[in-house]
Amino acid sequence: MMDLLNAKTIKTTHGLELYLDLVETIKIKELHIPTISNPYYEVKFEIDYFLLEEHKYYDLQQNYFSIVMSENFSSIMLKESEMQSLFGVKNEKERKATKQLLGEWLIKTSAYKEAIIQFLNEHEKHNTKGEENQYTKKLTTFLKKLLELKKMDIEQALIQRPVYS
Structure with missing residues (x-):
């Protein structure tokens, strides 16, 4: 069942983007x-919207973006994908609204949290007999940091555009 009360809409020059909190x-x-x-x-x-x-009529879109963190987790950046970027073909006002969506809504949704938890559970399931190596420890720490992100973390993050050669 769709919870439209937990949906978010952004108005762009191409139409209304409707984001739903569905797993x-x-x-990832x-x-x-x-x-x-x-x-x-x-x-x-x-992100599907x-x-x-x-x-x-409506059209289902699939776009991408990345969250990048420094090795010590002290800085965060949002990164556009080269193709099908969530920030792509948008003007500055629309890019700002998209960034605001990520900080105020997306990182608080059940769908975001569930995607991270599912990835974590899947990785732990494939980890042989619970042996933790350095990779597994780093991956687990990073995923847990993603669950702790705050609105301000996203708002203060720079958006890195793709570099084309």
């Missing part, structure tokens, strides 16, 4: 822990 609308697509060549934690989310266009 199937938020998925990639997760990286720090390495020598890339000293950051990063999780890439797929409905685009309601004037004089048309």
Whole structure:
């Protein structure tokens, strides 16, 4: 059953974007822990929403963004994906509204929390006999930090645009 009271809408030049707090609308697509060549934690989310266009029916959209954290978790950045970016084709006002959506609504939804918990449970299930290695410890710590994010963390985060060669 859809809980429309827990939905969020953003008005853009392309129509209304309707975001629902449903488990199937938020998925973790990639997760990286720090390495020598890339000293950051990063999780890439797929966000599904409905685009309601004037004089048309709705259209399901799938877009992506990443949350990037420094190795010591002291800084956070939002990162646009190269393709199907949640922030893509939006003007500055719409980008600001999308960032506000992430801070005020998304990180507080059950769907966001459930996506992280499911990923954590799946990883622990594949961990052989509970043996914790350095990778598993880092991954678990990062996922728990994602569950602790606050509105201010997102609001103060810079948005990194893709670099095209």
